[in-house]
Amino acid sequence: MTFTPTSSLTIDGLPKFSSMGYHRLLDRATYTFAELGLADRLVNALPNQGLTAHELISNEEIQWNTDILHRILCACTDVGLVEQVKNTIDDKHFLLTSSGLMLSSDHPSHARDYVRYYLGPMSSNIGYQLIKLVRGQCKGTGFAEASRGLDLYTYLKQQENQDYLRLYNGVMTCLSTYTGDKLVTGVDFGRFETLVDLGGSRGTFLAEILQHYQNIRRGFIFDLSQYIAEVKSADEFESRQITSSRYTFIAGNMTDSSTIPQADAYILKYILHLFNDEICVNLLSSIRKANEQRTDTLLTIFIVEHIIFSDGTVSNWQAHGFDIGMAAYGGARERTEQEYQVLLEKAGFQLKKLYPIQAPDSIIEAIFIK
Missing domain, CATH: 1.10.10.10 (Winged helix-like DNA-binding domain superfamily/Winged helix DNA-binding domain)
Known part of the structure; x- marks a missing residue:
């Protein structure tokens, strides 16, 4: 049978x-x-x-x-x-x-990290906080309720949670591995000489871009100091035979524009969905401020997220699922194209194009013209 x-x-x-x-x-x-x-x-x-x-x-x-x-x-x-x-x-x-x-x-996919993270007790406990969040019974986020009042990034900084940090970095690598090919070829990143992957973790996505677009002169993996410190090797680049002269790991904070390296273009992959609208505008504005002294007239950013489409497209079930996760984890959200447009305009950017790749992620390209 x-x-x-x-x-x-x-x-x-x-x-x-x-x-x-x-x-x-x-x-x-x-x-x-x-x-x-x-x-x-x-x-x-x-x-x-x-x-x-x-x-x-x-x-x-x-x-x-x-x-x-x-x-x-x-x-x-x-x-x-x-x-x-x-x-x-x-x-x-x-x-x-x-x-x-x-x-x-x-395994290079880091699928084990993904399963242990999303199907593990911490994620389950955070998910159970949704009822309290709806009822207005949480003092903060679902993550804070599950971690004795800490937000995700404070939690990851603590020495006793370094195993969870490694798990988190593995998940970011897994997601980049899963969606990488379609996203890398879905946009012409080869237009730029320098590129920064903000919150780039191990650099998997940037490594895939540099491998595909040989004309990009240099890429920067920018992340918080504890994430950069946890990345003990450049395996993602070395395994793709990318020379060390084409990439650099930089520790900093997106809220501090003085720590953000100047470049032609920036990638924010799975970043903005972690924050509320006010913080998103501040982060976007910080990128703009980091480039105020550049003589170039054009600054480009790429937002890589689960976009919620208004036409009920096939990828919406994944976007809505991620949206519930963001609501539980940090009071954040997945957004529509129109919602991203509002955020971008508040930060001084203009939405140029939506690439509906649905891998399940899609990409928004935005520009700032001085």
């Missing part, structure tokens, strides 16, 4: 809600698979033999419940992370699929 998985987005009635529940349970199996590092344990399994739940644990882990572990592996076959080996005498041997391999700790 064959079974075709269904999405709760495409069915109605009780099956819709039943599907939500089943997917939620499989999400928990996926999170457990990632958190326990099971992909790392399965990666060297022999192709025709695989490994059982008993064989996955070490001598120091004899207290592990192998029955539940086996059942998690069975659930992960439905998710597509592992497959059961059919040539063995039982159904207890498992191998990684190509998707399961992505959850190994050293």
Whole structure:
């Protein structure tokens, strides 16, 4: 008997809600698979033999419940992370699929970081604050409620939360890897000699741009000092054979225009959706102020976000989902093209073009003419 998985987005009635529940349970199996590092344990399994739940644990882990572990592996076959080996005498041997391999700790996609971040207890706890936010019972943001009054960036600065910081940086790399190709080729970045990726983390997106547009003379990865310090190597650039003369990591703060390097163009990828309108205008104005002494007459910025389209386009379900996440995390939001236009004009910029790439992100190009 064959079974075709269904999405709760495409069915109605009780099956819709039943599907939500089943997917939620499989999400928990996926999170457990990632958190326990099971992909790392399965990666060297022999192709025709695989490994059982008993064989996955070490001598120091004899207290592990192998029955539940086996059942998690069975659930992960439905998710597509592992497959059961059919040539063995039982159904207890498992191998990684190509998707399961992505959850190994050293996979360049950083998919394991993404799963541990978004399906983990911190994100779940933040999401549960939505009810209090709607009722006006939160003193601050959902993140503050879940982290004893701290905002995300203060939380990430604390020494005891450095593992969470590494996880966060991994998520940013994962998102850039997922959307990179379509975004890089969807806009002609080769028009510029110098380019700054504001809040660029490990520099994955900028590295993809520099690799594709060889004529860009220099790129700058600009981020808070704790993020730059956490990036211990330039792997994203070296793996693409980009010479060190074409990129620089710079620590600073977007609210302080004196720390922002001057350039022909700036990228704000997943930045503005983190903040309310007032802060967004201040950040955009800070970029403009950083270039007041330049003799060039044209300054360009690119906003890379989940744009909410008015025509109900196919990517809106992702944009609306991210919008709920932003509301819970920091009282921020995803926006429409018109809402971005208002912010840009308040900061002195003119919206030039919307690139509806829907990867699921799209790109807004804006200019400031002196």
